[in-house]
Amino acid sequence: MRNRSSTGDGDRGAVLIIVLWVMLALGLLALSFGAAIRTEIDATRNLVEQKRAHYLARAGIDYAVYRIIESQMAFAKSQQRMDLGPGSVPEVMTGAVTLQLGADFADVEVVDETGKINLNTAPSHLIYNLLITVGMEPGDADMLTDSIEDWRDPDEFFRPNGAESDYYLSLPRPYYAKNGPFDVPEELLLVRGVTPEIYYGQKGLTPDGERVEYFGLGKYLTVFSSVNRINVNSAPVPVLAAIPGLTYETALVIDEMRRQFPLGDVNTALTQIPGLPTDTASYLSTLRSNVYNLISTGRLSGSEVIGRINAVIRIGVGIKQYAVLYWNEANTEL
Numbered sequence: 166m167r168n169r170s171s172t173g174d175g176d177r178g179a180v181l182i183i184v185l186w187v188m189l190a191l192g193l194l195a196l197s198f199g200a201a202i203r204t205e206i207d208a209t210r211n212l213v214e215q216k217r218a219h220y221l222a223r224a225g226i227d228y229a230v231y232r233i234i235e236s237q238m239a240f241a242k243s244q245q246r247m248d249l250g251p252g253s254v255p256e257v258m259t260g261a262v263t264l265q266l267g268a269d270f271a272d273v274e275v276v277d278e279t280g281k282i283n284l285n286t287a288p289s290h291l292i293y294n295l296l297i298t299v300g301m302e303p304g305d306a307d308m309l310t311d312s313i314e315d316w317r318d319p320d321e322f323f324r325p326n327g328a329e330s331d332y333y334l335s336l337p338r339p340y341y342a343k344n345g346p347f348d349v350p351e352e353l354l355l356v357r358g359v360t361p362e363i364y365y366g367q368k369g370l371t372p373d374g375e376r377v378e379y380f381g382l383g384k385y386l387t388v389f390s391s392v393n394r395i396n397v398n399s400a401p402v403p404v405l406a407a408i409p410g411l412t413y414e415t416a417l418v419i420d421e422m423r424r425q426f427p428l429g430d431v432n433t434a435l436t437q438i439p440g441l442p443t444d445t446a447s448y449l450s451t452l453r454s455n456v457y458n459l460i461s462t463g464r465l466s467g468s469e470v471i472g473r474i475n476a477v478i479r480i481g482v483g484i485k486q487y488a489v490l491y492w493n494e495a496n497t498e499l
Contacts, residue, residue, distance in 0.1 A: 214465055217269070218472030219494065221463030225271025226476055228264040229459050230487055233275065237480055240453045258457070259399050268466035278477065279454040280399030281387040282407065284353065285346040289314055291448075294407035295386075300379035305358060312357040316343050328357040347388045349491060389458075389477050389490050394450035397434070398427045410445035427451075455480045456490070 236258035259280075262273040282291055289310050296306035311327030321344065323329040330342045333355075340355070353359050359382070366381030385404050395404060397419065405416035415438055419428075428434040431449045435441055456479050463472040477491035 214468050214470040218463040218470050221271050222461040222472040222474045225264050225273045225461035226459050229262045229273040233258045271463045274460040276458040277399035277454045278387045278390045278456040279392045279396040284386045284388050298403045298406045309358040316356050319344050350386050389456050397449040398423050408448045410442040
């Protein structure tokens with residue numbers, strides 16, 4: 166009897182151990198399953214929030230287009246009155262526009278493309294001046310100016326400091342020189358001497374310890390404007406400073422003048438700045454732009470997910486009243 170009782174206790178102990186192991190295995194499976202479900206839930210939530218942020222950014226684009234058309238109509242009315250006196254010209258539609266929908270909102274940066282230097286048509290000295298203005302050394306500016314000229318001209322003859330296909334074909338990832346006009350400003354990243362820091366900008370400190378941003382060519386160059394002159398009312402200060410006859414200091418003076426009210430006539434405005442060459446005004450215009458770069462960022466309340474769309478639109482085309490020249494919605498961040 167003692168042997169049978171001892172054996173029964175041992176069987177019960179073995180069964181208990183097996184049950185405990187099974188319970189442990191089931192617990193681990195439940196934890197693993199729970200973790201997988203949480204991951205799927207988070208991924209689904211992020212996807213939904215990305216879609217919401219994306220369409221919020223699209224709504225921001227539409228809202229900005231509406232505001233631009235509204236501004237264009239106000240300018241057209243001022244032109245009909247033939248009133249170009251101080252304070253009579255409506256402001257150029259640039260800067261920040263915000264669309265709020267409930268607790269969510271879209272911030273849209275509106276940039277006038279006619280206030281930039283056209284990468285395809287600008288004379289080389291204007292490009293060189295801009296490179297110097299944004300902080301490039303003269304030797305590097307010479308190389309980049311010649312390389313831009315070589316990229317956009319139709320031949321394979323390189324300038325003294327430039328580059329043609331023989332240079333680009335020698336790179337680790339070879340390609341041919343374009344030998345034609347730039348299609349988009351980002352194409353500049355393919356040109357010899359242009360790094361992401363030069364194109365997008367790089368923050369730094371002056372010798373006095375002041376924070377400053379160098380380069381950032383993408384903010385000052387365009388391929389979308391069909392106007393040969395630069396809009397004096399919307400050009401960034403470095404673009405104004407690149408114009409022959411103007412210095413950075415005189416560009417700041419013009420910037421202060423247009424902050425008080427938009428300039429209605431270039432020649433009249435420049436007469437207020439003594440010592441300028443007579444041909445300086447030939448680079449500038451007050452024609453109202455019809456091409457704008459819109460950078461819309463959709464932001465959701467309580468979420469770090471954003472949606473960003475970068476678009477270039479032309480106002481005044483057909484029944485729709487605007488046409489899209491460039492659209493990039495791949496710039497989504499978490």
